[in-house]
């Protein structure tokens with residue numbers, strides 16, 4: 203990837219920028235979804251993105267991982283400008299980024315073991331023993347090693363989410379993108395998933411970007427929160443700071 207231009211960045215007080223988005227614009231149809239999105243995300247932090255339904259949170263995540271191409275602007279991930287990558291370079295970058303989609307779907311016709319094997323054998327050359335060990339390690343991390351031979355249909359919603367997380371973490375990503383990881387789960391399971399996100403961040407020092415409406419999840423996991431409004435990040439701060447914001451729109455998320 204030598205030909206890819208790099209942006210020089212000067213992060214504050216020793217923080218390393220791992221994702222830098224500047225002047226990101228994305229229009230879909232005649233909807234100007236992202237008008238001017240700017241953010242620096244630091245290595246190891248947990249950043250929450252809040253925003254009303256349809257405000258462009260998922261579009262932002264998709265631009266980070268190269269599933270959508272911005273109309274203009276820079277999306278620098280690990281010092282690489284994502285929109286300029288060809289398909290092979292994108293594949294290489296995506297191995298370092300775990301993306302938990304809103305649906306978080308597992309392959310229903312495959313066992314838990316096969317679901318986890320799939321990304322591993324696709325991306326890495328490992329012996330059978332190494333594959334088996336990595337699968338067990340990943341399942342142990344989410345507390346579900348005993349479910350290795352189950353089918354997804356035999357698992358609860360919360361368990362399927364955790365298997366989805368294990369399937370993503372098995373590639374040991376540097377960055378995790380979570381799109382509404384607790385949506386549709388009961389409060390107890392939501393809390394479990396939020397705890398797992400924190401654990402994984404501590405254990406593997408991953409950078410987490412979490413889109414959520416679940417303010418309990420936000421409170422538990424956030425180092426920092428940004429609010430997407432009318433196509434820009436309109437507010438930024440800690441949970442406590444934004445909860446006391448002068449802006450009624452921002453405060454609204456916390457009420």
Ligand SMILES: Nc1ncnc2c1ncn2[C@@H]1O[C@H](COP(=O)(O)OP(=O)(O)O)[C@@H](O)[C@H]1O
Pocket residue numbers: 230231233235253254255256257258259260261262
């Ligand atoms: N592939 C697409 N084609 C056309 N419009 C889209 C597409 N994806 C998203 N949109 C529109 O862009 C807006 C933002 O979508 P999205 O990022 O999914 O919102 P959210 O903040 O709820 O995640 C919505 O109005 C949605 O309908």
Ligand SMILES: [Mg+2]
Pocket residue numbers: 259260261304381
């Ligand atoms: Mg969304």
